Amino acid sequence: MSDLDRRVCIAPMMGWTNRHARYFHRQISRNVVVYSEMLAPEAIILGRKDRYIHYHPEEHPVAFQLGGHQPKVLAAAAKELQRVGYDEINFNVGCPSKKGKIQPFGAHLMKQPALVARCLAAMGEAVDIPVTIKTRIGVDEQEGYQPLADFVGQVKESGCKVFIIHARKAWLDGLSTPRANREVPPLHYDYVYRLKREFPELTVILNGGVTEWIEAREHLRHVDGVMVGRRAYKEPYWLAEVDREIFGAAEPKPSPPEILRRCLDYVQQELESGTHLRDMVRHMVGLYRNAPAAAAFRRHIAMEGNPHGADLSVFLGAIRIADRLSRPGSAMLQSQT
Ligand SMILES: Cc1cc2nc3c(=O)[nH]c(=O)nc-3n(C[C@H](O)[C@H](O)[C@H](O)COP(=O)(O)O)c2cc1C
Structure with a gap:
């Protein structure tokens, strides 16, 4: 069992949480x-x-999520991921994609706990880093707490000790898109709390709908960790509070321009190795939350950062705008904080 501190994690999000x-x-x-x-x-x-x-050493602690259903193939991939230095392998048993019907993966596997256990056991035997699972509270006709407890009871026999639970079920037949499956089924935090009470030996991490640190602190009275997704991605400056609010850090939170400056060498090196600026800055557009600061910053990133060939000067321009917005007395800053 690893000593990774998973009190707060940022959720895996396809198309969003790349390196x-x-x-x-x-x-x-x-x-x-x-x-x-x-x-x-x-x-x-x-x-x-x-x-x-490929990832940057500064990303640690960093987990890699795999989706699949073949124990040997998953084990081989896990081995490679350990070799390059990932801290954790996470197995996806929560994605409601329709593709999971043809080649089972994601939430479709909740109906096959024995296969899930075999996949986890194979990965667990192949590597020394933790192999964890991210799953739902149930799928389709599964109702109430018991299906979740039965699933976890079987799957933990694989040796998996960390369960990340997206606290809503997935409708594999009824709802048309993964997006609907993140919004429509109701959240049941009570099931996740109960899971931790009944399986105290497991590390239980709650996910789904957490948008304030005060809520996260409340969940942490009942479970070991909280995973945050959409708000962290869309409003990344929200994350600036987490080290103080949850991890007890003493340093003040970094300002938006400071955060951008911390990225400067990275952006320069990536540009030199052929990465397009837009592939990096698209994750930064939400750094300022409220108009007019948000509008000014976003406009610069969207218009100047998008064209093919946009270079470091555009990123330096974004830092200059951020500096201006953060100057004491700036009307724009006041709308940010
Ligand atoms: C754009 C997007 C892509 C996602 N991709 C994945 C994924 O690859 N693997 C996964 O386990 N969950 C994925 N999810 C689900 C999130 O990890 C998370 O469970 C969900 O957004 C609920 O957390 P939140 O309410 O804090 O956003 C995705 C969510 C979004 C919004």
């Missing part, structure tokens, strides 16, 4: 555990793996 976003988030919080987007293990074993698994 550029994770590096940016790490400049805002030194403590949160960051998660990759989900990837099929075949992409790591057979594909252009460097492209998919």
Whole structure:
């Protein structure tokens, strides 16, 4: 069992939490555990793996999420991920994608706990880092707390000790999109609390709908950790409070321009190695939350940062705008804080 401090994690989000976003988030919080987007293990074993698994050493602690259903293939991918230095492998048993019907993965696997346990056990035998699971409270006709407890009771026999629970069920047949499955089924935090009470030996992390640190603190009275997704991505400056609010850090939170300055060398190096500026700055557009600061910053990033060939001068321009917005007495700053 690892001693990773998972009190607050940033959720895996496909298309969002790639390495550029994770590096940016790490400049805002030194403590949160960051998660990759989900990837099929075949992409790591057979594909252009460097492209998919490359990360920056500053991202630690960083977990990689796999989605699949073949124990041997998952184990081989997990081994490679450990070799390159990831801190944790997370197994996705929560994605409601319709594709999961053809080649089972994600939430579809909640109906096959024995297979989930085999996948986790195979990965657990292949690596020394923790192998964890992210799942739902149930799928389709599964109602109430008991299906979750039965699932966890079976799956923990694999040796998996960390359960991240998205506290709503997934409708695999009824709801048309993964997005609807993040919004429509009601949240049941009480099930997640009860799981921790009944399985005190497990590390239980609650996910879904957490948008304030005061809520996170309340959850942490009942469970071991909280995973935050959409708010952290859309309003990354919210994360600037977490080190003080939850991890007890003494340093003041970094200002937006300071966060951007921390990214400067990274952006320069990535540009030199051929990354487009827009692929990095698109994760930063939400740094300012309220108009007019948000509008001025976003306009610069969207208009100047988007064209092919946008260079470091555009990023330096974004820092200059941020400096101006943060100057004492700036009307724009007042709307940010
Ligand atoms: C754009 C997007 C992509 C997502 N991709 C994944 C994914 O790859 N793996 C996963 O386990 N969950 C994924 N999720 C679900 C989140 O990890 C999280 O469970 C969900 O957003 C609920 O947390 P929140 O209410 O704090 O956002 C995704 C969510 C969003 C918004």
